Amino acid sequence: MPARTITVASLFTSCLLTAAMGTGCSEGSPSSAEAERRAAAPALDKAQAQRILDSYADGANRVRRKLNRGALAGIEADPQLSMDDASLKLRRVIKRPPPEVKFSNTTFYIPRVSGYPHWFAAGAVTGQGKRSMRHALLFTQAKPGAPWLLTANPYPTSDALSTVALDPDGYATPVEPDEKNGLATAPGKLPEAHAALLTDGPGASKASLLADGAQTSETYKALKQGEQTLAGRGVTLSSRFSPTRYRVFALRTKDRGALVWYVLKQNEAYSSSKRGQLAVGGDLLGLAPVKAARTRMDTTVLVQYLAAVPPKGRATVTGMYRKAVIAHGT
Structure with missing residues (x-):
């Protein structure tokens, strides 16, 4: 590859963050809607949730051994499905299977919900020592009799799920997206607030709902710096974030706040007037031929987030999982 070729690997990078989570209890009575949810029957118990998690791990390891993208649909739903499918495409290209899936330190957070989708969360760890990774897994069941599928799995940098409040029977309380x-x-x-901040900066409308941090204000600064660096090499980059159609899930926390799972879409457009200046690389491998980008590359990226909303103050982003899922070169 010529020395001046710019490898397009998607500028937005994962960063670790340190987030302090409140775990104390505050005074206050639940709303009538929340009281009704607390009275609903849970969709399953912890023993059943453990079997679902074990079954997922078995299925994921079967996918891992053969890099079988088709089998993913039997154990995952979007957005997780689209993101992991893209990851398998990359691993086929680099000929490196994903690590074995073996969960430990598992804790389940099962909400009392009426209607569908039924869902529950699980905090778990994979790997050991310096290679260990926390997970905030979220499983859903779309309708009666449907399979339980992994729908989201952002990686928290702390034991964020331990802040979820449990009732005397050990069940969690869901929080509706509009509550x-x-x-x-x-x-x-x-x-909407997070997308506005990452696209237009901390001064954007509603951006003040989110606290400064690695996945908010620092990411915006890094993106702007990256755009300037690329411009100096003759490459123009525009990046825009937007909310997605995927459902927002949330659980009540011990401080009467909420722990929230949500997803953003990022669209990146790289362009250069000089042919051959761009090349496909990084997490775009497998999504488009290496030489597909002659003068332009357009990508679509999905980013899962886990965030803590307090009773007062600004929300803190505590985890994420990011993957490019589409790339087109011209």
Whole structure:
């Protein structure tokens, strides 16, 4: 590859963050809607949730051994499915299978929900020592009799799920996306606010709902610096984030706040007037031929987030999982 070729690997990078999570209890009575949810029957118990997690691990390891993308649909749903499918495409190209899936230190957070989708979360760890990784897995069941599928799995940098409040029977309380009772902001407002911040900066409308941090203000700064660096090499990059159609899930926390799962879409466009200046690389491998980008490369990226919404103050992003899922070169 010529020395001046710019490898397009998607500028947005994962960064670790340190987030302090409140775990104390505050005074306050639940809303009537929340009281109704607390009275609902849970969709399953912890023993059943453990079997679902074990079955997922078995299925993931079968996929791993053969890099069988087709089998993913039997154990995952979007957005996780699209993201892991793209990851397998990359691993086929680099000929490196994903690591074995073996969960430890597992804790389940099963909400009392009426209607579908049924869902639950699980905190778990894979790997050991310096290679260990935390998971905030979220499984859903779309309708009666449907399989339980892994729908989201952002990687928290702390034991964020330990802040989820449990009732005397050990079950969690769901928070609806539009519910603001006792919260600094409704969970469903986070995608729009986060997308605005990453696209237009901390001064954007509603961006103040989110605290400064590695996945918010620092990411925006890094993107702007990256754009300037590429411009100096003759490459123009534009990047825009937007909310997605994927459902927002949330659980009540011990401090009467909420722990929230949500997803953003990032569209990147790289261009250069000089042919051959761009090349496909990084997490775009497998999505387009290496030489597909002659003068332009357009990518679509999905980013899962885990965030803590307090009763008062700004929401803190505590985890993420990012993967490019589409790339087109011209």
